[in-house]
Amino acid sequence: MFNGVKSWWLSFGRVLSSKAKRFCALALAVLLLSWAVSCGTGSSQQASGRAEVEFWTMQLQPQFTDYFNNLIAAFESENPEVKIRWVDVPWSAMESKILAAVSAKTAPDVVNLNPNFASLLAGRNAWLYLDSKVSSEVRESYLPNIWKASMFDGKTFGIPWYLTARISIYNSKLFEQAGVAKPPQTYAELAQVAKQVKEKTGKYAFFVSFVPEDSSEVLASLVQMGTKLVDESGKAAFNSAEGKAAFQYWVDLYKNKLLPQEVLTQGHRRAVELYQAGEVALLNSGPQFFKTIEKNAPDIASVSLPAPEITGQTNKKSVAVMNLVIPQNSDQPENALKFALFVTNNANQLQFAKEANVLPSTVAGLKDEFFTKATKDAAAVDKARVVSAGQLKNAEVLVPAMKNVNQLQKFIYENLQAAMLGEKPVDQAISDAAKSWDSL
Structure with a gap:
């Protein structure tokens, strides 16, 4: 799930035929998306008088259910006017589901994707561009090479989240x-x-x-x-x-x-x-x-x-990057961005990275001893984590x-x-x- 390599594990011939079908389905969805993005905005959602922000992650249940429930509770406590609705989507289904949701104008407000797929839709103006909405101080709290991974045509379309380095x-x-x-x-x-x-x-x-x-x-x-x-x-x-x-x-x-x-x-x-x-x-x-x-x-x-x-x-x-993006037709863009920055701030990234044994995308998080030191008799996975974290200074989405x-x-x-x-x-x-x- 976290090694940044997506494999279909099929023979070459079967892959080609399945890809042809998938290409047709994606092409149709992208056509619908292009039409939908140019029309109207999504419908407003409210929950008991509170603004509702729908948040999609990619295959993080049930292993991290407690983490996200606590994270959401903390955000809602700080922002009592906002209600977070969390939906976890299987890895294999995310691309088709988000394409369908955006084209039908039912997209969530915050989505967990990877930059490569997200850039496909960034080229069709599907995401909210963030350069004028995120301060330079906040932006500089993330690793600069990793921030660049969520840019398209010089514009930022996503907030970095967790990383894996091969x-x-x-x-x-x-x-x-x-x-x-x-x-x-x-x-x-x-x-x-x-x-x-x-x-x-x-x-x-x-x-x-x-x-x-x-x-x-x-x-x-x-x-x-x-x-x-x-x-x-x-x-x-x-x-x-x-x-x-x-x-x-x-x-x-x-x-x-x-x-x-x-x-x-x-x-x-x-x-x-x-x-x-x-x-x-x-x-x-x-x-x-x-x-x-x-x-x-x-x-x-x-x-x-x-x-x-x-x-x-x-x-x-x-380096493989997971990020958070905000559909441009979200009716809660300010609350969505506030939540995305909360999920990816240094304290929350550090906690999640330790629980999931991935790497944080924040400058301060990467300096934590969890990612810099391993004893001589440490388990191989702990030594490997330090090796992978040590590579990030020269790492980028190639x-x-x-x-x-x-x-x-x-x-x-x-x-x-x-x-x-x-x-x-x-x-x-x-x-x-x-x-x-x-x-x-």
């Missing part, structure tokens, strides 16, 4: 068998480790999915290797020396059989399965995954250790919020796959991807 989890026993002294920190080091692990153990160093619908990890790796995805006008910028080098990196690993063949058809779930089976030496995931390993594969958990996320020459690290970002990923992945399979040379693959993007 780290490397590695099998120290496999590394020892392969004679690898320390986990790789860069992609250049990873290529050498991949060769060494394969030669010494017959296993793979790692698994990363090239399925367009599964994960943006490969797309983010291009940015970490110095590739600029799009220019200021939105045109393709990845057909560059850096982009070609990044394409060639993945092509070489695949052709040299240092990646499992199924990286072209399987998603992140397969990476998890292979790591827990001891067939892969390294996994990119969130710190919370240590608990999953302990439950599913205790023998692997006993030899698993955390390390910083692998990066390129830019030293950029990735794939920027932009219109049609899913199409950008699709064009790059499909052409990169063609190069990996020898169907196209790298120069043609990257050129074709750029042409496809620019033709949108």
Whole structure:
């Protein structure tokens, strides 16, 4: 739930067919949304003479029911004229539900989303822009790189909430068998480790999915290797020396059989399965995954250790952001913003981050000892939390919020796959991807 990677865990063919259906449904919903946003405002809701603010979260019940009930009670005590109505929506249903709600003018007043999906609707003027409504003092209480994640065309459409930062989890026993002294920190080091692990153990160093619908990890790796995805006008910028080098990196690993063949058809779930089976030496995931390993594969958990996320020459690290947005047709915009800032203020963020074992997006929260110190005999998940928190100074949302970002990923992945399979040379693959993007 918190590792920032959304996987459908289907075969490539089934994913393509399901995505086609989903695209049609989303296209229809977006058309309805565009019409609805241009017409009227939502109906006013009152609760016993008090203004009602409807608040949607994403799959936080029942684990955090007590936390939110207490949070809401505290806000209502400070603001007796406001009533909060909390609705928790399953992760898989949120996109379709919010599209339908906004298009039907029944949207909630505060919504928990991620910047990538929220930016799709920001481009259609669905959210309240906040730059003139949030003081510079309040804005500066949040991590600056994280605040930028909820901006579209230079305008702020969301308030940062909780974060997850991907780290490397590695099998120290496999590394020892392969004679690898320390986990790789860069992609250049990873290529050498991949060769060494394969030669010494017959296993793979790692698994990363090239399925367009599964994960943006490969797309983010291009940015970490110095590739600029799009220019200021939105045109393709990845057909560059850096982009070609990044394409060639993945092509070489695949052709040299240092990646499992199924990286072209399987998603992140397969990476998890292979790591827990001891067939892969390294996994990119969130710190919370240590608990999953302990439950599913205790023998692997006993030899698993955390390390910083692998990066390129830019030293950029990735972060997944959850934010709060306010529909522009909310009839309670002032109360909605007041509540969103209350949910995400430093004290409340810090409490939630500790309960959920995620990271806060506030400057002060990240300085808490919970995120900066771990004893030598601390549990692996606690050490991993400190590693992930320590990366945030160089962390950002590597794939920027932009219109049609899913199409950008699709064009790059499909052409990169063609190069990996020898169907196209790298120069043609990257050129074709750029042409496809620019033709949108």
